Amino acid sequence: MTVTESETDTNRPQGKSHALFVDFGQRYGLLVVLAGVVLFFSTYSKTSEAFPSQANLVTLIGNSAVVSVVALAFVVPLTAGVIDLSAAAATGASSIATASVMSRFEGPLWLAVLAGLAVGAAVGATNGLLITRLGLDPIIETLGMSILLPGVMVWYTGGLTITGNISTTLTQFGSLNWWGLPRLLVVLVPVVLATWYLLEHTPYGRQLSAIGSNPKSARLVGIRVERTIWSSMTLGGLLAGIAGVLLCARAGSADTNAGPSFLFPALAAVFLGATTIKPGLPNPLGAIVGVFFVAIAVSGLSIAGAAAWAPGVFNGGSLLFAVWMTTRFARRGGRARGRA
Amino acid sequence: MGHLLVNSSPALQVRQLSKGYGATQALLDVGLTTQRGSIHALVGANGSGKSTFVKILAGIERGDHGGTIAVGPRLVPASGMSPDLANDLGLRFVHQDVGLFDGLTVSENIALGHGFGTHRLGRIRWRRLESEAAALIDRYQIHATPRSTVGSLNSASRTMLAIARALGHDPDEGERILILDEPTASLPEREADLLAQMLKRFAARGQTILFISHHLREILQLADNVTVLRDGRVAADVPAADLTEDELVSHICGRRIVQAAVAARKADGGEQTLAVDGLVSGPLNGVSFSARRGEIVGIAGLQGSGRSTLLRTLFGHLSASQGSVRLRGETRRLAEPADAIRRGIAYLSEDRQGEAAFSGLSIRENVVAASLREFWRGLRMAHGAESRETERQIERFGVVTSGPEQALDALSGGNQQKVVLSRWLRREPWLLLLDEPTQGVDVGARADIHAALRRAAENGTTVLVVSSDFEELSLVCDRVLVLRDGVVAAEFHAPDIDPDSLVQESYLEPKEEAS
Secondary structure, three states, rough: OOOOOOOOOOOOOHHHHHHHHHHHHHHHHHHHHHHHHHHHHHHHOOOOOOOOOHHHHHHHHHHHHHHHHHHHHHHHHHHHHOOOOOOOHHHHHHHHHHHHHHHHHHHHHHHHHHHHHHHHHHHHHHHHHHHHHHOOHHHHHHHHHHHHHHHHHHHHHHHOOOOOOOOHHHHHHHHHHHHHEEEEHHHHHHHHHHHHHHHHOOHHHHHHHHHHHHHHHHHHHOOHHHHHHHHHHHHHHHHHHHHHHHHHHOOOOOOOOOOEEEEEEHHHHHHHHHHOOOOOOOOHHHHHHHHHHHHHHHHHHHOOOOOOOOOHHHHHHHHHHHHHHHHHHHHHHHHOOOOO | OOOOOOOOOOEEEEEEEEEOOOOEEEEEEEEEEOOOOOEOOOOOOOOOOOHHHHHHHHHHOOOOOOOEEOOOOOEEHHHHHHHHHHHOEEEEEEOOOOOOOOOHHHHHHHHHHOOEOOOOOOEOHHHHHHHHHHHHHHHHHOOOOOOOOOHHHOOOHHHHHHHHHHHOOOHHHHEEEEEEEEEOOOOOOHHHHHHHHHHHHHHHOOOOOEOOOOOOHHHHHHHOOOEEEEOOOEEEEEEEEOOHHHHHHHHHHHHHHHHHHHOOOOOOOOOOOEEEEEEEEEEEEEEEEEEEEEEEEEEEEEEOOOHHHHHHHHHOOOOOEEEEEOOEEEEEOOOOHHHHHHEEEEEEEEOOHHOOOOOOOOOHHHOOHHHHHEEEEOEEEEEEEEHHHHHHHHHHHHHOOOOOOOOOOHHHHHHHHEEEEOOOOHHHHHEEEEEOOOOOOHHHHHHHHHHHHHHHHHHEEEEEEEEOOOOHHHHHEEEEEEOOOOEEEEEEOOOOOHHHHHHHHOOOOOOHHOO
């Protein structure tokens, strides 16, 4: 086919070096800022001793493991444009299921873990069914679920913390190190890599992002939209289940409040992460960067003895700033809307 | 076209308008002069700079230094335009997406353009609003009442309403310049004719109109003068009366497009691949026809005659309540588009933005969207192979882009159309269902798309094309079916496909309706 000579290239971006700069800024801006934060706290006189220490690193990773997996639980359905506000509540339900199998029923560890995963996946699958079969609005449905689950948890536990007879294998896994690093990494790293692989390198991940871009077009290129959304919610639920088991391991107990409290930190990390790696789109690696960005900043600030309000202001501010930067880059670079 | 030329000073005069984006020059030294009370057409291929020109007039983009825009006696530097100034100068714009609110009434839509008049306490003066709306409706002869919801109007009336809203009550049309961006792009032919008549009446009353269009025949019938842009320059500026359609095409493309009509072919050449019998679905009420291997079958008919329903039903997107479809000899119900695609059927919707494009995703992701399995290497998606394939399609269809990773919505409409079309053609389906495949595409690209369809047919694909452009059908198709009253009302074989008879057959009134 001949190329029409009359076609001009008015659509081209404004010169190569500029485009490269914009692209780099979009993709890795948050990482550059993160490096700056690390550098600052490593050299700042008040924190240069405690911040870069191994002990601090271990605490940081240990405390970020659960919220990282909750963030991934958000990312999977969000890639298809469905926000699951009940993921954190499902994490809580899963941790209670794990603890109560060992504590109340004196079941073996493997059964406890399985129960935790099953509860998470079941919550996700239920959400998926209600949304795709009954056509409920995802935000409202999962909001309802995120209120319902804690209620059920309080009813089940009587509001008490479940502590007795938790397997020491599990609690040690949650708190001790191997080779100087938290054992939790043995689960965290593979889960992150698997999610990244699934979303970025398989047809399934591409189907999810097609649905996220335009569900009607997705249907007409042969994607079974309802089924795929349902499976993404189930998968998100399973990730929430994994987070629940890790939460039980980390805390050595389970209560009704811990899980649901991850909702906003994890969600903020997802949106902070949507400003990097794949700008404008929620993505797994970005979400992990988001989690650690916040954790590192909070750690540095608290070591420096900052006032209690400082972490909140810093985190909220950086989220707003990151979103603003992404929007700006998006307008200039012609990613997303902005050009006709 | 004799008009009452009250005053021979130009209503709009643009001089030496240039606009560069970095290294590329979107417009270079463009001049345009429009006389008062005349209709001036601005034409050009996708990406020739028409949109940039209109954006500068509207003050959305700034022109480079040196250019000037004069409206009547007022002269403004092109680098100093702003939306407020454009409005102040009397430039009134109606864009392709006319910007009406379907759920609101006619008078509410007018008020949203002009502001709601209110009582002292802020309550809206509904009665006055309605009487004003009634006056506008009367003045612009729109078939509606102030209380009709806009969603219930036909397309021509909607466009007219948008024009009425833009021009408003000003008594002196001569002071306003109406600029229409592809006003008829989404109108069925009869409504486009209605609109054209109304525009002519306006011009006769002294209204100056600048309009952009891809419909060459319409341009030649409607316009007094034509300015052709090519590569950001003025390629021609001539009275419409001196132009033929062929000349206009060669001005637009800078080359002569040889569009050979389909040579008559033996109808019994290929085996029968598609047999539809008594299909009932939506407006379709017993459609029967068959198609052969390598045949291009056009589907004509009015909007709402079930043309799109037919394609969607064959693709498994809508289900038929009665009737049977035999696909290559097999009778099988398709429950979902996925089933149809697996069987080698492809379908392109007429609603590109809503049902075909993945706007925020890259060109690469759009091209391979229907072929993900093909690039699955057992362990990972072959991104390299996807990029190479996308490069190939970009080259094949002449898509103007910086590369496979550019987001689809950064492209012009015509280029987006080429991308979504290449998504299906590259799969080499045996049955290709296309709904308005050349909408919004310039003449050059249109010829390219037609050639691609011909080639697909030569390789054995059965093609079903729905188009509102009956001339296109007469050029491309081996056979055209006319849908009317839910059935195939007429059938034409190449070379005896005459656009005028297609129009006639489409519009024939149902016979028993007389009582």
